Amino acid sequence: MAPIDPHSFTESTHPLVTHISLSFYFSFPTSTLRSSALYSLPAPHSGPLLLDTRSLSIHSVVDPSTLLPIPFSLSPSPDPIRGQALTLTLDSQSRFLISFSTSPSSSALQWLSPPQTGSKAHPFVFTQCQAIHARSVFPCQDTPAARIRYSALLNLPSPLSSVMSAAKTRSARPPVPGEAPLAAPDDLWCADGRLVEEFSMEQPIPPYLFAFAAGEIGEREVGPRTRVYAEGGPEVLDAAAREFAGAEEMIRVGEGLFGEYEWERFDLLVLPPSFPYGGMENPRMVFLTPTVIKGDATGAQVVAHELAHSWTGNLITNKTNEDFWLNEGFTTYAERRIVEVVQGEDIAALNIGIGWRGLNDEMERFKDNMEFTKLKTKQEGVDPDDVYSQVPYEKGFQFLWRIERQIGRPAFDEFLKKYIATFKFQSIDTETFLDFLVANVPGIENQINLKVWIEGTGIPPDALEPVSTLYTKIVNLAKEFTLGRMPTEDEVADWHGQEWELYIENVPKPVEASQLAALDTRYRLSESKDYEVKVAFLQLAVKSGCKEYFGEVENTLKQVGRMKYLRPLYTAMVQDTKEEEKMIAKRIFSEARDSYHPIAQGVVDSILSKHI
Structure with a gap:
């Protein structure tokens, strides 16, 4: 046995x-x-x-x-x-x-x-x-x-x-x-x-x-298949209803791309700030962090991801966490296809670009244990919470995008619908997917090195950084920052959170503290209500030794429990830093610990024990 x-x-x-x-x-x-x-x-x-x-x-x-x-x-x-x-x-x-x-x-x-x-x-x-x-x-x-x-x-x-x-x-x-x-x-x-x-x-x-x-949970109908629920009172409920008003359109787009929606309802619950994830794809009742409510409907990207799970993850599920990419790589691909239809190709390219930067950052994180840069991992004796990362999401997306480029989008769409219809309500492993791929896309094993993509470490050479006019413009502006040029107000007039996030992520490191302070003075990034922007900036500030931002870092760590924010901020405060910064991080955690979900507590404990 x-x-x-x-x-x-x-x-x-x-x-x-x-x-x-x-x-x-x-x-x-x-x-x-x-x-x-x-x-x-x-x-x-x-x-x-x-x-x-x-x-x-x-x-x-x-x-x-x-x-x-x-x-x-x-x-x-x-x-x-x-x-x-x-x-x-x-x-x-x-x-x-x-x-x-x-x-x-x-x-x-x-x-x-x-x-x-x-x-x-x-x-x-x-x-x-x-x-x-x-x-x-x-x-x-x-x-x-x-x-x-x-x-x-x-x-x-x-x-x-x-x-x-x-x-x-x-x-x-x-x-x-x-x-x-x-x-x-x-x-x-x-x-x-x-x-x-x-x-x-x-x-x-x-x-x-x-x-x-x-x-105490309030509720509001926002579509024929969607009701928004929220803890936090009428103000949160009203904001959530506005942010997610386009849910029905997304469901219809998803059905057009991937087949019938099998779960009858797509309701959304906005939880307290301590919820440890951006969203959780529970069928019929998606759980969301309040940080996705940004006031400009851009939080719909998280909703698109959780909706996409209705086909890839909930209908077809990874058999074990060693095959986690089958859930998240497929869902990241499906999310971006939905976003492309609903919000346009430029926004989809921004999402791919943010993911590309995140994937490269994970290579640095796992440089001492490259096993977890593979798609198919070995996790005997490993807590999946400890190795949770963007790799299954973004490397998985890149693999599927590579197949799409090889055979063309129409053929890949036909393959994807057949895959979902064949395995719905089943749990499968990577080998089952590969067998299905080879059987239904003749010759693909001779066109793409499947072994390198699945079992290889790092980023395969045929992975691709996105190309679009807006994406290229933002990346080039970021590269100019350390040369003393920050973007003008005219250049950022139409920017939302995703543009700023991409910009900050691509600023060359290290950064002079005075340059960061000047950027923040002009654009108030450390005070942004979009936590993607705020945390990206604060992480960069901590790594650059800007102690004047430690107060805002502390406030942020005490306001939210989403691990996407806790992990980089605590890591920045204790990795390759002085004893003073490490003790500040330890104190903040001791004061904030009871407000975090037990999963988040364990993740932060692991970070601090590794570096303190």
Whole structure:
């Protein structure tokens, strides 16, 4: 027997769970969930069955038909990456019921007290299960190789409400005097004044796409298939509705490029600033950081990326995190195709250029461990959060773009639609994709060195920096900066965040502190409301030794928890710097730590431990 995935205890010879019925009782005072889950296998199974857990207390396992106990055990010593294996010993059973509770240290859950929320009135909780954190919410075969359908009952204190990566089927609460109840009092009704909401996910998804959030959540309809939800009050909700008003157009563009949208709804939830990612592609309910709301609809690029996952990632999923590029490389390519239609070729080229610079930066980051500059990586004994990078996104995009250039866009579009239709609702590995590519694009293996692209380190020689008039103009202006020439106000009059981000990323290093200060005096980049611009500038300022910006760096690190911003800023403060800067970074983290999601806490801990 052998594990199916280097990050899971799931055995390749064991059956995979097909459906889970979950019940969660939310205890905000203790930051825990008291839970039960009914699991269904495709057929009766006898012998051991292993599930992944992390920081869970297992109370009982029973046969739901007889209520007789099923023997179980937890591995005594938690694996630092995989957690603990829960071993059940089944006797020709196809269903089993587990009673369990989460821990306040669950790596997937962030519990926010009222002062940490936008409303300041009610608590809030949300999940982030990618890459391998679903196991800290419920026992599961926590590998993308396993696809499950699920239903869930969420029991919440009134007046909170919830959303999930699933369809809401019922909602019930005790009636308010003079008001009709949300649903007829039945088995869902709770006499203690709590709300119970019921959800169902009918399409099979990998466990990392399991998601919920609960708290004071407002909502606004913005299209026939899209509703915007937000924590933070009417102001955030209004801004989100304006920013994402074009979601339906994007869905239609995506359908034209990639085929039918299979998930019925494309709703969006704007979370508190501590959400550790820009967006998370949970089907039916995309999670977003509030930093994507920029006031000029340019945050729609993140929405385009999460929408693209509806085809590449959610429909077809990487079998393990060693094949992560199959999710993110395809999705980055699909995102840019959507952006090209909706926002134009120049904007798409800017996105490719920003990604190109990011890919080159990652080569420097991994210069001592080039394994993680490959598309197909080896991750035995490696925490996927520690090696998360732009490589699968941008090198994966470059690989697909290279194939498109070789065979032409019409032929590649036909290939892409066939690929999605062939493997939808499946989890595949890189070898399966390559076999499909070679079978459907005859001779491609003789035209492109597939081995170099998949198994080679670094950036292949046939990767391509984008070419466009606007892109070239911005890059050339950036190169002139260290010669003492900054862009004129006329030259930047039409610039938005992406243009400034590309400019800053391409300024030759090192930079004189006085030059940066002069640039900031004219254009106030350190005060930008676009965090892509603000953080790019502050990172450059820290690396250039501009101590006058440390206060703004500290404010930023205490305002947001998105790892895209935390990682470069903390790294800049502790990598090749003096002891004073390192101690400042350590102090900031100690003060901001409780406001970060557990995943972000772990990433910053890793950065500081490496350099301090």
